[in-house]
Amino acid sequence: MREDMVSMVHRIQDQICKAIGETDRTEYREDVWTREEGGGGRSRVYSSGEVFDKAGVNVSVVHGTLSEEAAERMGGGNPNDGLEFFATGISLVLHPKNPMAPTVHSNYRYFERGTGEGNGSWWFGGGADLTPSYLFEEDSTHFHSTYRDICERHKVADYGKFKRWCDEYFQNAHRGEARGVGGIFFDNLRSESKNECFKFVEDCAEGFLDSYMPILLRRVNMPFDEDQKTWQKIRRGRYVEFNLIHDRGTKFGLRTNGRIESILMSLPLEARWEYCHEVPKGSEEEKLLKVLREPRDWA
């Protein structure tokens, strides 16, 4: 399974980067890095193209020994698994320039504790979620429908559960609002068959371009003004708040001595904090906020 997953995340990275590069009409910067304690990764980031302010696609394959504290936080594992771990995954965040085009994040990961063989000693996690600055209902519906259809093809998956989990996870609890319009999120995914779980995760990862590219392509040439760009920066401030205050992936990366630039490539190019910012009544900005405060069903 380690090999299958490692090979899959690299293949998906190539596939997604090919699509980004063609759309953005630029090349990625690639950094291959190693981690002192074991393993490493391959980060690819676009920063100077036509479409994205910043777009990063990382894969990593890391292993080593957890501290007692990190092991406790991580959970899983059997009593005799010890502190060895193995983790591999793909993680991407795309921040378009045009405020009408939503930011998207997706991540798929596989963990093992000990030998990874016992019940509870291995699991998958992942998902994909959409973060618009302006709400286009058809975009949310398309994104959610794609993942609902994928979930329906796999008996280990449950779209309804994973959709609610996503809404709960991507909460800026300190503001009482979601980061975006959600998608799916799952963690500790196990079943009788490792392969069954892998097939679901692979199907999700392969579905990413279908879930996002049609949305991007219909928004990327829409006109926008400076005020709308400013609103996008304010929303990106909320994105930064979530990632630095709440996100478990970011915390895990910082705790396990991950590569800082790869962990924080998820942050937007620019973010803005206006004191007590308020949106006009009845505006498009208010329409978005309402949805972030009361998550809706989209598919």
Place this chain on the structure above:
Amino acid sequence: MREDMVSMVHRIQDQICKAIGETDRTEYREDVWTREEGGGGRSRVYSSGEVFDKAGVNVSVVHGTLSEEAAERMGGGNPNDGLEFFATGISLVLHPKNPMAPTVHSNYRYFERGTGEGNGSWWFGGGADLTPSYLFEEDSTHFHSTYRDICERHKVADYGKFKRWCDEYFQNAHRGEARGVGGIFFDNLRSESKNECFKFVEDCAEGFLDSYMPILLRRVNMPFDEDQKTWQKIRRGRYVEFNLIHDRGTKFGLRTNGRIESILMSLPLEARWEYCHEVPKGSEEEKLLKVLREPRDWA
């Protein structure tokens, strides 16, 4: 002591706001807020002036009952103090527009657990620190000298200790660099005499304008270009990282259901994250980074 401290922080808020308003040629927005669990505060923020991107000066007086968890994190207190607490303080962060002028932060606070009478049931904390985007050695020296002189007037204070504490506290540990060029930081300050501690804290708070205004005034009209403004935004990204990942005050505020806009007024107007940003060899930007990686003695 509660009354003395409450009256002092309000007086200092007035004094500092008067100076900011005159320099910035604008008015603050004031929000007086109450906290459901007890107490409240008065926030004043400048957002549209000539000199500052954003400048906020908050005072708060809060009391209530700590959760067991919050009590444990807070520390202090005697076994029979219970979970009641009282806290008051002043906190300010000024972010100038001009990248040659440094950001400054200062905060003074007084805590009581239980009745606040027993040994260990009360303490003061605070300090002031400077965060330049460009290094002017004379500014660092002036800032540190001001607080060294104040410390020398009070036997409860120790400039050398408080200076090192500041360097240690304001660390972006995940990047191996300090947030700025430091200043002083102290916490759990107690002595035989509450009043002795109060007099020191009051002297520091009254010294703020002396420590900062001469620096601001000599930098605020210096010419700068777009690249320098961009570098300032990158440095402000690091400021955001520190405040959201590491700062105990921010975490305390979020945990105790503080007013979000007052807690996060410390964030800059705009911040920027460029993937793998590098500074040219021998540049002014590199000169700053060297000092942030190896704190120096300034006074």
